[in-house]
Amino acid sequence: MPRAEHGISRDDISENALKVLYRLNKGGFQSYLVGGCVRDLMLGEHPKDFDVVTNATPEQIKGLFKNCRLIGRRFRLAHIVFGREIIEVATFRGHHADDSDESGSHLGKQDEQGQLLRDNVFGTIEEDAERRDFTFNAMYYSVADFTVTDFANGLEAIEKREVRLIGDPQVRYREDPVRMLRAVRFAAKLNMSIHKDTAAPIPELAHLLGNIPPARLFEETLKLFLSGNGELTFKLLNQYGLIAPLFPQLKPYLHDSKSREMQFISQVLANTDERINSDQRVTPAFLYAAMLWYPLEEYTQKLALESGLAEHDAFNIAATEVLQRQTQRIMIPKRFSTVIRDIWILQQRLPRRFGRRAYQLLSHPKFRAAYDFLLVRGQVEGGSALELADWWTQFQHAEPGVQKRMLNELRKHEGGAPKPRRKRRRRPSGGNNADA
Structure with a gap:
């Protein structure tokens, strides 16, 4: 497709991506924008990343760019680093041969189930297009002549709004x-x-x-x-x-999509979508805490029932076990698993508000995340979780005098006036401390 037929303009392409394309071309190599960035440009959207493909090998790419680092074993790639922006450059992939070359390099390898373990077989642009995953990701934009080459009817997939594998x-x-x-x-x-x-x-x-x-x-x-x-x-x-x-x-x-467990996850994801689309910060920890909250609750109850453990101890053991089971499938870095535990533990502490505890909880670094978590629980579960969420909503924004009154009312409501402190008996001088 010539320039007049596809509508992609260099004004919409990252300056750093253009630099990479121009330098590869100047070095005597073919180079193209490929994949999601071309697809998004064709859809009239602004790509977040720009990926480049070329017939230069990773070592040849590294020879052209001082700001290049080679990464990956399964897929050998070049990352060209421009401050915070990274332009990923891949060499055209080829088809796998049954036997490897004598040097042992540029090999592909599969396991018995057909999964690619290594994929450093290099080839032509036509072979590379066949190796792409989806039809709309096999469109290649050339800065040399401003054409888009569509190898797999990707434009048709975009027009039909279909995700289709090659x-x-x-x-x-x-x-x-x-x-x-x-x-x-x-x-x-x-x-x-x-x-x-x-x-x-x-x-x-x-x-x-x-x-x-x-x-x-x-x-x-x-x-x-x-x-x-x-x-x-x-x-x-x-x-x-x-x-x-x-x-x-x-x-x-x-x-059961209507169960409280599924409703809770859906609501957390809806809130997360809203934050992301409003350019607000989100943390994966909150999401994982939500995904695993009800499995944690259920396992805590099971442990407490079967072993006679106190709820607090059962909860801590269950939290460790639930996280360990999950990390066998999806790794959760410690910087997130620590926050997940904080959010969970605060769900246990937020109901305990007497004395100085309420003020201490307000100053906890993860109070806001735990409060947001409780809010969604309240929306989905109703009952005591909703009452508790409403109380914390009022308390955190109230004047000091109102906060004090809320805590006094809470004491009365939860079981009357606070018990008077028992006077300590004075030890008889020279005694043996038997009454202490």
Whole structure:
């Protein structure tokens, strides 16, 4: 498609991405913008990232750019660093040969289930296009002649608003099971439907996500739930049987979308979407705390019942166990797991408001997150959780005199006036401390 037919302007492209394209071309290499940035530009949106593809090898790319670092083993990539912006540059992928070359380099490797373990087979632009995942991601923009080359009818997919895989869906999902998550993410993000052939194998192959490293799944879940379409994404993931492989402890709750557990997660995701779309800060910790809250409650009750542990001890043991089970599937960095525990523990402490406790809780660094969490619980559960949320809403914004009155009223309501402090008996001088 020449310039007149596609409407992409250099004004809409990152200056740093253009620098990379121009320098690769000047170095005698082919270079193109590819994937999501071209798709988004064709949709009239502003891409967040700009990815470049070239026939230069990673080592040749590094030779052209002082600000380049090579990353990855499964996919060898070059990152060109411009301050806070990183332009990712990949070499054209080729098809896998049955045997490797003598040097042992530039190899592809698959496991017995067809999953790609290494993919450093380099090829032509045509082969690279066939190796792309979805049809609308196989469009290539050239700054040399301002054309867009559409290898897989990506424009048609955009016009039909369909997410469609290139090639045999069974094979492509086995090569990289994360493509199932990407199909859902694009459907939610771009307001598209998943083509029936692309959707059909997903429930059957969802278990393959168990083969993906937990660290990679953490990155993927951030994209799924923190892109401003989390609520819809969660519904689609559940529709295709993809929540249980990611959050096994949610499995008992997934069949009933009207249950309090599912309502709670939906409301938290809706609130998160609203914050993201209003350019407000969010933390993955809040989301994970919400996903695992009811499994934690249930496991706490089970422990307390079966072992006779005090609720506080059962809660702490259950929190550790629930987090450990989850991190076997999705890695949660410590900087987030610590906040998750704080939010959970404060749910236990927020009902205990007597004396100085209410003021101490207000000054807790994670009070705001825990209060927001309680607010959603109140909306979904009603009853005592709603009453408690309303009380904290009033208390934190009240004048000191009103706060004191609220605490006095609370004492009366919760069981009368405070008990008088018992006078300590004076020890008889020279005694043996028997009465102390």
